[in-house]
Amino acid sequence: MNADDIKQAMNGVRAWNLAADGRSISRTFKFPDFIAAFGFMTRSALIAEKLDHHPDWSNVYRTVAITLTTHDAKGLTELDFSLAAAMDRLAA
Amino acid sequence: MNADDIKQAMNGVRAWNLAADGRSISRTFKFPDFIAAFGFMTRSALIAEKLDHHPDWSNVYRTVAITLTTHDAKGLTELDFSLAAAMDRLAA
Numbered sequence: 365m366n367a368d369d370i371k372q373a374m375n376g377v378r379a380w381n382l383a384a385d386g387r388s389i390s391r392t393f394k395f396p397d398f399i400a401a402f403g404f405m406t407r408s409a410l411i412a413e414k415l416d417h418h419p420d421w422s423n424v425y426r427t428v429a430i431t432l433t434t435h436d437a438k439g440l441t442e443l444d445f446s447l448a449a450a451m452d453r454l455a456a
Numbered sequence: 457m458n459a460d461d462i463k464q465a466m467n468g469v470r471a472w473n474l475a476a477d478g479r480s481i482s483r484t485f486k487f488p489d490f491i492a493a494f495g496f497m498t499r500s501a502l503i504a505e506k507l508d509h510h511p512d513w514s515n516v517y518r519t520v521a522i523t524l525t526t527h528d529a530k531g532l533t534e535l536d537f538s539l540a541a542a543m544d545r546l547a548a
Contacts, residue, residue: 409494422514
């Protein structure tokens with residue numbers, strides 16, 4: 365995706381932050397507790413596996429921090445935005 | 457736990473590394489693929505919730521990096537070693 369494509373795609377995932385180098389997006393989610401946080405991760409994992417596109421993510425108790433990028437493309441692709449939008453829906 | 461207790465407990469979890477400050481232990485697991493890695497995380501999450509003691513962990517595709525510490529105690533407790541040993545068993 366070029367810079368214009370990315371700018372356009374960011375409109376669909378406004379809670380995500382675009383990295384300064386334009387190669388990844390990230391978002392941190394906070395949930396009520398670990399069960400909710402890991403439940404979100406489990407649901408996201410199923411979507412990720414289905415898309416064959418996986419997050420870089422970390423979890424500390426009720427917090428889940430996620431970075432999405434397409435390693436093969438060394439930057440952002442539509443898969444990153446699809447997964448980001450799916451995660452937004454799961455957390456909503 | 458004092459330094460002697462920790463030294464003793466480390467004998468039970470030899471694949472884990474003790475942090476230089478003695479306040480946490482960490483281990484990185486590699487699995488064949490994401491399904492195996494997240495499967496391990498799911499099983500570990502159930503144990504963690506049961507122990508009411510949760511890992512700080514991150515996942516990138518088939519790699520899971522884990523740090524265990526007891527935030528309330530600002531250091532290591534027997535809970536950390538229980539969870540570490542349980543994770544070793546799950547990954548074996």
